Amino acid sequence: MNKAENSVLIRSFRLTSALLNKSQKLSGIFIIILLLTNAVLDVFSIASVLPLVALLLNPELIHSNNLLKSIYNFSGISNSTDFFILITTSVIVLFIIKNIISYWIFRYQSKYAFDVSAGLSGNLLNHFYTLPFLKIKYADTSMYLNRIVNIPPSFVTNILLSLLTIFSEGLIVILISSGLLIYSFDIFLLLLLILGPGAFIYYLIRKKKLSVLNYNLKTKLPKVLRLATEAIKGFVESTIFQKQKHFTNKFDQINKGLNNDYSKLTTAQGTSIKFVEIIIMMGIGILFIYSNLFIDNKNEVVLILSLFAAASYKIVPSINRIFVSFLNIKTHQFTLDELNDIENFKTALSNKSHQPISVNDKIELNNVSFEYPSSSFKLNVKNFKVKKGEKVGIRGLSGSGKSTLINIFIGLISIQKGEFLIDGNKINSDEISEWQKLIGYVGQNPFIFNDSLLYNIAFDYELNADDQERINKTLNFLNLDNLVQSLPDGLNTNIGEEGSKLSGGQKQRIAIARALFPEREILIFDEITSNLDKETEKEVIQTILKVAKRDKTIIFVSHKDEILNTCDKIYRVENGDVFLDKEKVTSSIDD
Incomplete structure (x- = not known):
């Protein structure tokens, strides 16, 4: 050789x-x-x-x-x-x-x-x-x-x-x-x-x-x-x-x-x-x-x-x-x-252990900027503040930077410049996983697993008595009871690859149920009503607002005024710049 x-x-x-x-x-x-x-x-x-x-x-x-x-x-x-x-x-x-x-x-x-x-x-x-x-x-x-x-x-x-x-x-x-x-x-x-x-x-x-x-x-x-x-x-x-x-x-x-x-x-x-x-x-x-x-x-x-x-x-x-x-x-x-x-x-x-993070007052992005490597787009956030228990709306045209802002906020994208603060304390990159434990998130196109309805909501196949009660309550909130009853094996029914056996509205509500089930204290909804009819949209938003009364912090990303008008304040994203648009709006979705 x-x-x-x-x-x-x-x-x-x-x-x-x-x-x-x-x-x-x-x-x-x-x-x-x-x-x-x-x-x-x-x-x-x-x-x-x-x-x-x-x-x-x-x-x-x-x-x-x-x-x-x-x-x-x-x-x-x-x-x-x-x-x-x-x-x-x-x-x-x-x-x-x-x-x-x-x-x-x-x-x-x-x-x-x-x-x-x-x-x-x-x-x-x-x-x-x-x-x-x-x-x-x-x-x-x-x-x-x-x-x-x-x-x-x-x-x-x-x-x-x-x-x-x-x-x-x-x-x-x-x-x-x-x-x-x-x-x-x-x-x-x-x-x-x-x-x-x-x-x-x-x-x-x-x-x-x-x-x-x-x-x-x-x-x-x-x-x-x-x-x-x-x-x-x-x-x-x-x-x-x-x-x-x-x-x-x-x-x-x-x-x-x-x-x-x-x-x-x-x-x-x-x-x-x-x-x-x-x-x-x-x-x-x-x-x-x-x-x-x-x-x-x-x-x-x-x-x-x-x-x-x-x-x-x-x-x-x-x-x-x-x-x-x-x-x-x-x-x-x-x-x-x-x-x-x-x-x-x-x-x-290796999994490093960190102290749990809790929000007692507010979450802030201060003087944050971000640029994509292969794009001229730049996001500038002078001050984005979310107080505990607030309902915050984010509006803006497509491509303005709304998704980038949310991805930075939930820790998917690392901050290049500026500070991410919780109760005035700076959050470092190695603490992001603890921060994410507080968040429930529903995106514009939520992923549906080729598995049972139960797994898609709870990420589990068996529930204890408390979890079962919680999931039944969540299903009832979102009017998913009839769907469960119509399925041959109920919650254990496989709903197909990417939810192929369900309608767009049903998939969206299942994704919302997934966000509500763990009872996270911060809930983020990114254009969640895009696949819902008017009546279902109204019911879903009212359900979320009921949940918000339980000391939840809610962020809506939407272009619909009837949703944004339920918020305590609204931020506008325009050409990469983030600024406060309205504050303390008290209109109801029923108006």
Whole structure:
């Protein structure tokens, strides 16, 4: 193996080790010990065939070979035929036991590997939740899907398991080869000199193609995921504008290329055994020629051929697995790159505890400014003040900065300049999670989970008596009782992907129920009535105002005067500037 291949293996081992936690590393060491044990058993089982062949050729060895003589005397058997049957049966039993142990080790190894995969996927999802809101907002969804769902199992299958395979199968090849070397140095050296260069040339031929496959798999798979996601989510638009062919053609072009690369990889994996078989047959041919020319004793010829044939029984599949593992490691380096390129992958997962935050007087944004990296838009907030128990309205044209203001207020966007104060105390970025525990939020397009109605409201499947009473009260507030009664399994009914089984108004009310259920002290509603009819809108707002009487702080983002006029004060957002528009308006929504 040349320096480049060594560097790939060393790099793969180093980066893999960096991804494993202490417990996983200890389990990995235990697996290596098991693989070492299994390799010794493999060699021992192969070596056990040699006495059988020797006895078959010369039964008198029972009396002339000290080891066989001792076993013969200990067994109490009185004839060579029965002794041969005993030895044969013992070898068969040894092979059975060895393979049972091998099966258990393989099962343990597989479970270990995919436990690592599950852990990595979980960590990646946790890491996803630590990313800045803006990074996620403008990111390619398919990239994160690929990273969280596809990369970890691909990594353990093609890198972690391949490294373990190279270790275990390499150990078997080394031990068996060492035995052959000790038994017949001349024959082993002859085989090595003739067959070694052929194996090296084969790998050099494959090397360049592997690098191309690695790049193609890395770049094409996320593209296929993105195109498939767009095709599904864009079903209505593509159908109305009759652009189905546009989506299918784009998808087919990339997907066919990806599957062509998979085909090449599978071919390389499958044909490596054919090359190994050719090498082994050349070796057997050399053995025949060597034996015919230099060995006169035909029994010795048969013994040598039997030994090398038995060794080939293990070495051929082992060498093939090593080749395939090299192929997998070489073509899936991108999985290591993906996992190790994640900034602060491990440190971001730690959960720091902070003192709970409470609001006794007011929340303020003072002299806050924010600019998007790739936009000329700038939000300026000289003073945005929300007193405890107030109802505050925010109005403004589309694109004026209302959503940016709310995202800063709830801590999704970090402040670039200025102060965020609660009761006069500055809130730092590492305290935002505590601040968010006070907030119930409903956006313009709330997300509905492909799960039960209960889970969509409570983020749980089972409720205690108090929670059940609270959810019933919330459903009653929002006139969702009839919906629950109409569903086949009530609250436990799956409401479809993104609420596909519900109307727009029903989805909006479920999102409002989600905000009301935890009884957070600050409730923010961003254009929540956009999908509601007039009567339902009126009922929903009246319900929210009833809730507000329970010492709740309410913020409405809306362009509707009938909603804003229920507020104690209204802020206007215009071209990025935030200023107080009206204060102490007491009109009722019933007017």
